Amino acid sequence: MRETRVSKKDNLFASSRFVLPEHRELYARIKEEERRYLPPQLDQEQLGEMSERVWQAFQTGSGLTVTYYDGQQPRRLSAHVVHIDQEKRRIKLRAGTDIHWISFARLLQVELAAGF
16 A cells, blocks of 8 residues: 655644644645636637537537536536526536536536537
């Protein structure tokens, strides 16, 4: 079994008896924030291409595979576009019997599904 090494700095609060529990919790939260996923910023060209693919899938009834940010990490979903809500800037997708509303702002990638 391979042992992972923890640096002295990372283990500072874990091994100290003189640290208040609140400080230990704060340190753990800070470390968790550092490991958190941050979605990439997309340019106008990428956003336009994704919008075009969503519209094309909606018009033709073909399937899509979307990658979106769920607030914690990226997720992939293969579905059909049921509705495009331009006012609230979101799309309604149907994957089997499940319905998903996804904001345009959370989209990372949109692909037209072949043979969906």
